[in-house]
Amino acid sequence: MASAFTEKIYELTRKIPKGKVATYGQLAALAGNAKAARAVGMAMRTNPDIPATPCHRVVASDGSLTGYSAGYGIPSKKKMLIAEGVAFKGEKADLSLSQWKGK
């Protein structure tokens, strides 16, 4: 465990339903710190349990797929999201259709 904040991020990430995506800033806000988007990214990077924490459902503010060092990287992440039913617009996820509304 890294910190309470990070744990919260993992918890929220696990709540993201299949076929939906959330932005780093969104998770940060739900965790209590709207400006901790970067910290959210760190939490994903230091992700202790990838199968338990679907970090591939977390994208940048504009839907761009960033990071993801697992498997084949970005391509794999994109493919996974499409397989779950997330709407895609070129190389970016269509947040207008597939962004998780959170609580």
Place this chain on the structure above:
DNA sequence: ATTTTGACTTAAG
């Protein structure tokens, strides 16, 4: 304990 770094975001050129 201090500095550096990074899977962010928004604003400005």
Place this chain on the structure above:
DNA sequence: GCTTAAGCCAAAA
């Protein structure tokens, strides 16, 4: 549309 700059946060060195 792309690049640069600045702001904020947490983890790693």
